[in-house]
Amino acid sequence: MRILVLNCGSSSIKYQLFEMSDKSVLAKGVVDKIGLKGSLLKHIKANGDKVRLEGEILDHQSGIEYVLGVLTSDNHGCLNSLEDIDAVGHRVVHGGEYFTASTFISNEVHEALGKCVDLAPLHNPANLKGVDAMELLIPNVSQVAVFDTAFHQTMPEHAYMYGIPYALYKKYGIRRYGFHGTSHRFVSKRAERMLGKPLQELKVISCHLGNGASVAAIKEGVSVDTSMGFTPIEGLMMGTRSGDLDLGVLTFLMQKEELSHQTANLLINKHSGMLGVTGVSSDMREIESEAWKNKNERAILGLNMYHYRVAKYIGSYVAAMNGVDVIIFTGGIGENGSESREEICSYLEFLGMDIDKENANKTRGKEIIITKPGSKVIGMVIPTNEELVIAEDTVSIVNDRKEKGLI
Numbered sequence: 001m002r003i004l005v006l007n008c009g010s011s012s013i014k015y016q017l018f019e020m021s022d023k024s025v026l027a028k029g030v031v032d033k034i035g036l037k038g039s040l041l042k043h044i045k046a047n048g049d050k051v052r053l054e055g056e057i058l059d060h061q062s063g064i065e066y067v068l069g070v071l072t073s074d075n076h077g078c079l080n081s082l083e084d085i086d087a088v089g090h091r092v093v094h095g096g097e098y099f100t101a102s103t104f105i106s107n108e109v110h111e112a113l114g115k116c117v118d119l120a121p122l123h124n125p126a127n128l129k130g131v132d133a134m135e136l137l138i139p140n141v142s143q144v145a146v147f148d149t150a151f152h153q154t155m156p157e158h159a160y161m162y163g164i165p166y167a168l169y170k171k172y173g174i175r176r177y178g179f180h181g182t183s184h185r186f187v188s189k190r191a192e193r194m195l196g197k198p199l200q201e202l203k204v205i206s207c208h209l210g211n212g213a214s215v216a217a218i219k220e221g222v223s224v225d226t227s228m229g230f231t232p233i234e235g236l237m238m239g240t241r242s243g244d245l246d247l248g249v250l251t252f253l254m255q256k257e258e259l260s261h262q263t264a265n266l267l268i269n270k271h272s273g274m275l276g277v278t279g280v281s282s283d284m285r286e287i288e289s290e291a292w293k294n295k296n297e298r299a300i301l302g303l304n305m306y307h308y309r310v311a312k313y314i315g316s317y318v319a320a321m322n323g324v325d326v327i328i329f330t331g332g333i334g335e336n337g338s339e340s341r342e343e344i345c346s347y348l349e350f351l352g353m354d355i356d357k358e359n360a361n362k363t364r365g366k367e368i369i370i371t372k373p374g375s376k377v378i379g380m381v382i383p384t385n386e387e388l389v390i391a392e393d394t395v396s397i398v399n400d401r402k403e404k405g406l407i
Contacts, residue, residue: 003088005088006088023388086142087142094120105145160175175230188206188221203220209337213333225320227313236306284340303343315347335384
C-alpha cells in the first residue's frame with residue numbers, strides 16, 4: 001500500500017509518501033507560507049534530490065493540489081496517477097475525550113473532530129482543512145486520523161484532573177490531555193524490540209525533547225502521566241513556551257502591563273522559554289554555543305534551568321510509577337544533544353543510572369543504549385518517527401475495514 005501522510009499546520013503542510021511493503025519513503029516535503037507572500041513547496045525525492053517550487057498558494061486545498069501535482073509530475077513525481085494513493089493518514093493534534101485511538105474518518109468522526117476545535121484552535125482547524133481538501137481532490141480515498149492526545153487517554157483521573165471546580169471540567173472539558181503521544185508510543189515500542197522485553201514488564205520514562213518538549217510515564221505499556229496538559233504550554237520549559245508557570249504571575253503581568261488575553265497567550269507561547277530567558281534564540285545549538293564559547297550568563301542560566309526541569313519531571317515520574325527501568329531520549333535535542341543528556345542524567349545517579357560518557361553517549365541521532373552494562377536504569381536514544389506511526393495506523397485501520405467489508 002502507498003500511504004500519504006499529511007501534517008497540516010496553520011500556514012504549512014508537511015507530507016510524506018510511504019511504500020508500506022518495505023516502509024520506504026518515496027517522497028517528502030513541505031508547503032510553506034500558505035496564504036502569505038513567498039509561498040513555496042520544498043520537495044525531496046527518494047534519491048535525495050531536492051525540488052523548490054514557488055507560486056501563489058492561497059489555502060490548504062491549493063497547497064495539497066501542489067503536493068499531489070508534484071507527486072504525479074513527469075519530472076519530479078513517483079506516482080502514475082492519484083489512484084496510486086491507497087489511503088491518507090492525518091496528524092490531528094487534539095482528539096479530546098472523544099478518541100482514545102487512531103480512527104477512520106467517517107462523517108460522524110468528522111463531526112466529532114469539529115467539536116474538538118475549541119481545545120486546539122491553532123491546530124485542529126488546519127488539520128480539518130487537510131481532511132476536507134483530500135475529500136474534494138480524491139473523493140473516494142480512505143482517510144484516517146491519528147491523534148497526538150490519544151496515547152495519553154489511559155491516564156488515571158487523579159493524574160489528568162486540575163484543582164478547579166469540577167463543574168468547569170464537565171462544561172468545557174478542562175483537564176490534562178498531553179501531546180506528543182505518537183512519538184512516545186513509537187519510541188516505547190521500539191525500546192521493547194531493542195531490549196527484547198515486553199513493555200508490560202517495564203516502567204519507561206520517555207523524554208521527547210525538541211523545540212516543543214514533553215516527558216511521559218509509561219507503565220506496563222500505557223501512559224499514566226505526561227508533562228503537557230490542557231495545552232502544550234504546561235510542563236517543561238521549551239524553545240518559546242514557558243512551561244510550568246504560577247498562574248498568579250500571568251494575572252499579575254496582565255494587570256501591570258495591561259495585556260489582553262491574546263497578548264498574554266502570545267507571551268507564554270512565543271516569547272518565553274529558552275528564547276525569553278536567554279535572549280539568544282529558541283535553538284538549543286545557538287544557546288549552547290553562546291554558553292560555552294562566549295560564557296553568556298543568561299545562556300548558561302537557560303541551559304541549567306532546562307536540564308534541571310527535565311530531571312525534576314523524570315524524578316516525579318519515578319515516584320508516580322514506584323520505580324523506572326528505562327529512560328528514553330528522543331526529539332531533536334534528545335537525539336542529538338549528548339551534553340544535555342549527560343547533564344540531565346547527572347541528577348539521576350541516585351537511581352543507579354551509569355551513563356557511558358566517553359563513548360555511547362557521544363553518539364548523535366542513532367539508536368543506542370547510552371548506559372554502561374550493569375546500570376540499574378537503562379538509558380536509550382531512539383530517533384522518533386511519528387510519520388511512520390501514522391502510516392502504520394492508517395494501513396491497519398484501512399485493512400481492518402476491508403476485511404469487514406466496510407470499504
